[in-house]
Amino acid sequence: MSEDVKRACVMGWPVSHSLSPKLHGFWLDKYGIKGAYSTMAITPEALKDALKLVADRGYAGCNLTIPLKEAALPLMDVHDESCLMSGAVNTVVVKDGKIHGFNSDGFGFVENLKTHNPKWNGERVVILGTGGASRGVIASLRAAGAKHFVLVNRTPEKAERIVKQFKLDGEVHAWERRHAALADATLLVNCTSLGMTGQSPLDLDLAQLPKEATVCDLVYRPLVTPLLHAAHARGNTVVEGLGMLMHQGRLGFEHWFGRDPEVTKELYEYMGKLAA
8 A cells, every 4th residue: 555545444352343444435535535444353452562553554543442442541642631531542543653542432422412302401311331432422421511320330330430530410220220220311322232233132121211311322233223213112312323433433534534524414324324
């Protein structure tokens, strides 16, 4: 590949499910930019060496997906406030020989939420899961005006640490109480990988969820997850995860390829067919 072609990639384990190469490929073609975006299947144990390899080979940077986001934070030479708030990195930029970390998950989530439901209500937000994406979502929702958080996690102690770290007006429920935790929710967000193609299903009874609540799923394959299908059938406003993927991808693309790309109807239709 010639030296004037800028390169980036997405790392994860597994990574074959990622639509990021299609997303960035679409933008590269649309704007006539000489660039390439590929995938790298990397385990958490191999991440440090993989980041060094990317830098040494002249890559502009990379995205990180499950399960690398949290493991990446101590490996950064430089990181911004978004990483510190979320405790995770999803965007890496190589600049002047240093590895810079960013987290655009929260930005992408809120932009997507506002697109689908400008009148979203953050009075009582139920969050399923406390991984790197979850913390980015929590930080951005709080900055956007969300008030009370209900964190539901298999390891309650981990959720308690997040409540303390973010100084949240919040409460924690064990996973076994996830059904009851939905009572009085105004916003429900699945930040786990449950329900993703190839992963275990998300077992969640929506009976106690108010029908006025908005339901979001960070999973985008399938595009309409079983959670969103069930929520829509009972009258809830639903927000799929594909828009979040596209909006969070803007930060890296601008750093690597020099342009803030647009999330257009054409892009939605293109990506939607791939995710379906």
